[in-house]
Amino acid sequence: MDTVVMARALFGTSMAFHIIFxxxxxxxxxxxxxxxxxxxxxxxxxYVVLARRWTKASGILLGVAIPSGTIVGVMLSLLxxxxxxxVGQVIALPFQIEMWAFFFEALFMSIYLYAADRLxxxxxxxxxxxxxxxxxASAVMITDAHAFMNTPRGFSINANGxxxxxxxxxxxxxxxxxxxxxxxxxxxxxxxxFAVASVAAYKLLKARKAPRETDYHRKGLFLxxxxxGIMTAFTAVNGHATAQMLxxxxxxxxxxxxxxxxxxxxxxxxxFGKVDEATQSIKGAIELPGFLSLLAGNRFDTVVRGLNxxxxxxxxxxxxxxxxxxxxxxxxxxxxxxxxxxxIRIWFKKPYPSWLLAVLVASGPxxxxxxxxxxxxxxTGRQPWTVYHVQRTSEAALQSQGIxxxxxxxxxxxxxxxxxxxxxxxxxxKRHPVSEALGLAAANxxxxxxxEGAST
Numbered sequence: 001m002d003t004v005v006m007a008r009a010l011f012g013t014s015m016a017f018h019i020i021f022x023x024x025x026x027x028x029x030x031x032x033x034x035x036x037x038x039x040x041x042x043x044x045x046x047y048v049v050l051a052r053r054w055t056k057a058s059g060i061l062l063g064v065a066i067p068s069g070t071i072v073g074v075m076l077s078l079l080x081x082x083x084x085x086x087v088g089q090v091i092a093l094p095f096q097i098e099m100w101a102f103f104f105e106a107l108f109m110s111i112y113l114y115a116a117d118r119l120x121x122x123x124x125x126x127x128x129x130x131x132x133x134x135x136x137a138s139a140v141m142i143t144d145a146h147a148f149m150n151t152p153r154g155f156s157i158n159a160n161g162x163x164x165x166x167x168x169x170x171x172x173x174x175x176x177x178x179x180x181x182x183x184x185x186x187x188x189x190x191x192x193x194f195a196v197a198s199v200a201a202y203k204l205l206k207a208r209k210a211p212r213e214t215d216y217h218r219k220g221l222f223l224x225x226x227x228x229g230i231m232t233a234f235t236a237v238n239g240h241a242t243a244q245m246l247x248x249x250x251x252x253x254x255x256x257x258x259x260x261x262x263x264x265x266x267x268x269x270x271x272f273g274k275v276d277e278a279t280q281s282i283k284g285a286i287e288l289p290g291f292l293s294l295l296a297g298n299r300f301d302t303v304v305r306g307l308n309x310x311x312x313x314x315x316x317x318x319x320x321x322x323x324x325x326x327x328x329x330x331x332x333x334x335x336x337x338x339x340x341x342x343x344i345r346i347w348f349k350k351p352y353p354s355w356l357l358a359v360l361v362a363s364g365p366x367x368x369x370x371x372x373x374x375x376x377x378x379x380t381g382r383q384p385w386t387v388y389h390v391q392r393t394s395e396a397a398l399q400s401q402g403i404x405x406x407x408x409x410x411x412x413x414x415x416x417x418x419x420x421x422x423x424x425x426x427x428x429x430k431r432h433p434v435s436e437a438l439g440l441a442a443a444n445x446x447x448x449x450x451x452e453g454a455s456t
Contacts, residue, residue, distance in 0.1 A: 027192015105134025193228030198364025
């Protein structure tokens with residue numbers, strides 16, 4: 001197999017594995033913040049139990065995110081030496097800041113994990129907010145490097161092909177930073193919420209439990225649906241900003257995502273279907289006339305550039321149309337399920353029906369699948385460029401044999417880590433059941449009440 005293809009396959013597999021833990025590492029701390037705030041407002045210790053158990057899960061996931069992230073860093077240096085030359089000269093700053101953000105996250109995670117019971121509620125909230133800030137900042141800095149690859153700025157290239165007149169802050173604040181970073185953060189928060197919803201729905205579906213435990217899981221599911229619904233809706237809104245960024249800066253990608261071959265105003269938005277390059281059309285699509293133009297420029301008469309304006313060798317793979325549709329469909333489905341669940345609980349004041357709980361069990365894996373598809377769409381849609389219109393992927397990749405052996409080795413490591421993580425998570429929470437935690441919470445609540453009564 002071609003070395004460039006193997007390099008992409010190995011790095012893509014490494015990223016696909018790491019992104020599971022990185023995404024949950026960003027999303028779960030926000031859920032913990034939410035639970036701590038709810039405890040501070042309602043004085044219901046069930047929210048403390050929710051926060052503690054989510055923190056334990058975050059700690060386990062962080063233990064895998066660190067080595068997998070290290071592997072990705074090594075892979076970046078090993079497989080993409082051409083790109084690393086650009087990183088070293090132009091866009092090294094976000095990687096340096098990310099190390100400090102991770103240190104910030106780890107420091108306050110340690111404080112919250114080991115000293116939370118000794119801290120007042122307000123200090124606990126502040127410490128876990130810092131955890132969330134550190135995790136989010138780390139994600140933004142890594143995303144910034146990705147954004148730079150899409151919209152490179154902050155340098156000039158002389159006649160010899162050397163990078164000169166380096167402006168690092170201009171490279172950091174490139175045109176696609178804000179839309180890309182906000183999209184990554186909102187989808188991570190969404191995925192963290194639906195991961196919680198998935199577990200809570202599964203627990204509610206199992207054999208009948210004590211009313212106390214059932215009530216606990218309902219609270220967790222309700223919080224997850226609120227936060228997950230809000231973040232999914234924000235992701236949809238931010239998707240509009242991302243489409244406009246593509247329209248202005250990466251028009252080939254937008255055209256390929258919608259299978260648009262001819263430049264036109266009132267361009268249609270193609271839903272589903274398959275792009276047929278031979279006939280330059282989309283087979284089996286539902287077309288909404290003018291809506292791609294509206295998405296790109298807020299007007300139905302916005303002129304959207306088609307693929308035929310660009311050299312064929314610069315076209316992205318046309319299957320990204322399918323990836324784009326899958327990503328959008330998953331997001332809309334999750335938004336609908338969150339809205340329906342909240343409607344049932346808030347408006348109709350009824351228990352969640354079994355069929356809805358069964359669907360919500362799948363919401364966590366579905367949201368993670370949406371994350372994976374979104375990253376594949378984003379990176380594949382930039383092809384054949386590693387750095388858009390500056391460096392081709394073939395120029396950035398390692399030109400060496402033996403990558404196939406590395407691929408097998410590292411995939412084996414990832415499978416091993418995934419299995420071990422699942423076992424550790426299962427064993428820990430089996431040995432520390434929620435009924436035990438709720439009993440301790442009730443006892444602590446009684447002691448707190450007695451202490452408050454004595455003090456008054």
